[in-house]
Amino acid sequence: MSSTVRRLTFGPMVAFGVGQAAEGIKNAAFNTFVLFFYQQVIGVPGWLTGLALGIALCFDAVTDPVAGALSDKTQTRWGRRHPFMLAAALPLAFAFYFLFNPPDGLSEYGYFAWLTVFAVLVRGALTFYYIPHLALGAEMARDYSQRSTLYAFSTLFSSVGGALTGFFAYRFFFPTTPEFNPGLLNPEGYVGFGTTFGIAMSLAIVACVIGTFKEIPHLRQPIGLQRFGVLNLFRDLRDVFRNPSFRALFFGMLFSTLVLSIEGVFSPFMGVHFWGFTTEKLSLIPLVALVGLLCSVAIIPIITKLLDKKRAVIIPAAIVIVNTNVLIVLRLLDVPWFPANDSPLILLLVMLTTFISALLAPVVFATINSMFADIADEHEIETGERREGVIFAARSFVLKATGAVGVFVGGMLLDLLAFPRGAAAGTVPDDVIWNLGLVQGPATSVFTMFGLFLYLGYRLDRARHAEIMLELDRRREALP
16 A cells, blocks of 8 residues: 655745744844843843843743643644634734833843743743644645655745844844944844834744645644643653654754853854954844855755755754854964954855855754654554644753753853953953853854764654555544
């Protein structure tokens, strides 16, 4: 018996990808601008800012399984996922606006409370879109190879959303002026930033819901559907963690995400102070990343076909780790032939390494999402239940829980490094900048490399997935 798998058309795949731009915008804002705004502009201590963002991430991580289980167990005429996705759009826009527009005159702890509340609201609203959206992808694409293509679209638009957020922010909201160098110190820029990108996230969500709505009749429905409950949720999570391939991805991502969240805290400080770039120069880097991202869409299906999915994660990820460390290590070692920061070659070299990472990183992220979707099929074979929402919620949980730790650690490290608040370009001591580069580069990459080792425990391949799909079809045909 052969399995007949319905393939998606181009339109719904693009619409699915567009929706992921909301997550890319949020990531760019939280990874680059939020901590800088509250620590450098408003003057909240780094540890307190990191604590607020960490609390928000912990809250977000807890709501992920709830959002996933709710969408798994909900049945409406509009499907299991779409009602949650649409409901998140408007609250997300309002929460994002207020996050960057706190009232004047609050104390340090008043700003800490404001940041905590609205960071929680932004992340919570996005969770009830993001988790059902990822689960929707596993339902829409059943073909082993097309899943990689579908999640390549989502990874592309997420990355494009983040890249364009960085470009427009640096270029239009935070230009360098005689009063503000770097331009990120200008408090007025954050008003327009919060308004513009709050609206942009909502529009991306609505576009995704409209563009994928016609797929609802074709989505695979679960054979058995239990009511949502706390005990059922814990049982679902227990069953998911029994899958060895899931454990390999979960713990591999744990180490990688810890590093990425710490590096995200340091990112704007590295650009301005370690490399000596103005915000105008920094605005060019996302554009180079955008070119790499566009090229990555073409190579993701090719790489996953040639290497299969496990190697398509490990090999590109290893290259990205080395690539992001090369220039930092050369500067830290003060290699004589390496150009000084005032040389135009530095910007070109940073742009080159950015292009390489932007070309290969989406391969890793898209393939991992595709692997989680394959695990959902194997999980149905093992348990008789489809739990895409819980599986992707657990995936999101590890990203956010370790991200919470990473953001808190990053904020503490800024204080331990004695990084001055409101620091203008060229005023930070050399030893502080050197230590900043050490943490951003080789000191944290050890954990990322260990995460790659854990990915070796993933067991599914193309042949095994084909067997799973045949068995699922056989079971469904046997139903009365």
